[in-house]
Amino acid sequence: MLIIGLDIHRAFAEAVAWEEGRLRRLGRVDMRRDLLAAFAAKLSPNDVGVIEATGNATSAAAVVAPHVKKVGIANPKQVFIVAYAKIKTTIDADVLAQLYASGFLPEVWIADEPTQALRRQVTRRNQIVRQRSRLKSVIQSILHSHLIPSCPHADLCGAKGRTWLIEQVVPQDERLAIDGHLREFDRLGEDLQVIERDLVRSALEDEGVKRLMTIPGVDITVALAMKAAIGDVSRFDDPQKLVTYLGLNPSVRQSGQVRPTMGGSPSRAVVMRAACSSRRPGRPLVLPDRCEPSPCGVRARRGQHVAAVATARKLSVVIWHLLRRARVTRGLDPPCMPRSLRDVELKAGSKAVRGQKGAAHAYNIKSHREEERRWVEQAEGAYARLVAGWNPRGPKRVGTDAANEARR
Incomplete structure (x- = not known):
């Protein structure tokens, strides 16, 4: 089995082969589909290809994949030697092959x-x-x-x-x-x-996009952006991994301050925008303990900006449950969901049917809207009374101070 390292550029790729602890140069390959396919046809079905993540890495992997056993795409940000190499030539291909052979190559997920x-x-x-x-x-x-x-x-x-x-x-x-x-x-x-x-x-x-639209503040644009960014949600075993992927998990700096990781991905900005608009008048709060200005909320203790990040972090957990476990939130008013789906159908080119009562007709009746608003206000009042006496530090344990003094 050979490990083929490809350092691809816009016009060519440097290819090396790792076999039994030795590197062998394979020369340059022009980055054209027919020439790259001809090079891949010379490889063995048991070989493994390794490519650095670039703009054309996905297309190159799709051409090479049918001719080899596996094609891995390396994350250049995590491969420190590749990301900060001063000489950007065949050294990258050598390092990629060596890291894969040693089992230390961080690979990125290839979407379908x-x-x-x-x-x-x-x-x-x-x-x-x-x-x-x-x-x-x-x-x-x-x-x-x-x-x-x-x-x-x-x-x-x-x-x-x-x-x-x-x-x-x-x-x-x-x-x-x-x-x-x-x-x-x-x-x-x-x-x-x-x-x-x-x-x-x-x-x-896509049923997953429809489930995401049940979250207040998540419209069709946000739902599609999140679905595109996440892809196959089964690759995240728990919600915290999705939070880390979106760049919303807190990290401890050397100064001792806890800050969220600054993930520059567009998906993080989409979640932040949805979190800021998740609080709508007259609707139940999806994340009340984060965005409410109550003494127990994050907004009162840490400020508005930290509360927005905390809301986005919890919103990503809700998104994970909706996509992974096929659940539906109760935050959206029942008559609004058919109306939102109907708007999506009209944007898709569906013909408008006038003169008929749709599924969201009940929302046009003022008495129904006022009744739903009273239910929501009652639920929000009940939640406020529930958390009014909440202590963020937890109950004080009896004998804890004495036990600490005994240990000292």
Whole structure:
């Protein structure tokens, strides 16, 4: 059995082979699908391939995998020698092969093709949203440069915002620039609708996404982003591993302060956004002990920012239970779930049916809404009375001080 180390780049890959404690160079391989497949066809079915995680590592692994026993993708952040190597040539391929042979190679999880497609679509949507936000900022900066105040309407590029823009007096060249930015904004909006239509169609076929939408603050966008980031939830044996994967677990610094790990992944930002909007007026709290300003809450003891991270951490635990154990939360109002699913169906291209009472028609009756609100307020009041006398340090044990003094 040979261990094939591949240090792949954009145009070529350096290949080495580890056999019985010795390294042997295999030369360079052009990063083209046909040439890489021809190189992989020369390998033995018992060989193992090792690749460093890069932008094209997944495609390269898919080409090599049918010809070898296994293909592992190494995490460059955890492989200290690879991540901080001063010479980025065949040394990486050598180290990858040696680490795998010794059993110390940290590998990353390779998602299946549907999950990879979902991740790509979610990434494209996020990029378009950022570009549209940047165009709004550019238009607003043009107005500020000519001493024009901010738009009084919520959406600068909406119908009211554009009517307000036409009334503003700016030079002719600036007017042409604003019109060009608006046309680009509309074009990106069309692309966004196509991507969102494809995303919601995949969401309608996924029961896990529907279960995530039962959490207050988690809409179809957040649910799809979390599903794409997590992938196969069975690879997390317990909720704490998912918390660590999202970068929300606390870590102890040398200064003695406990801080959450700063995971820069987009999934962490998505969970934080969902956690900040999980508290809605008139609905039961999913995570009341984190976001409530009661004396026993984290917000009162540690501040609003720490409470937001704690809420996101507990929300990730809820997500794990929903995906792993197929449970449904009770945080969402019962009439709202059919309405949310119907909105998803309309975004997916379903025809609108008018003149019929849908499953969420009861939510339009004021008496039903007021009754549900009273139930929620009663539940929140009962929870507040339950935790009113809670001691965060726990009950004091009798004889503990005396026992400590005896040990000293």
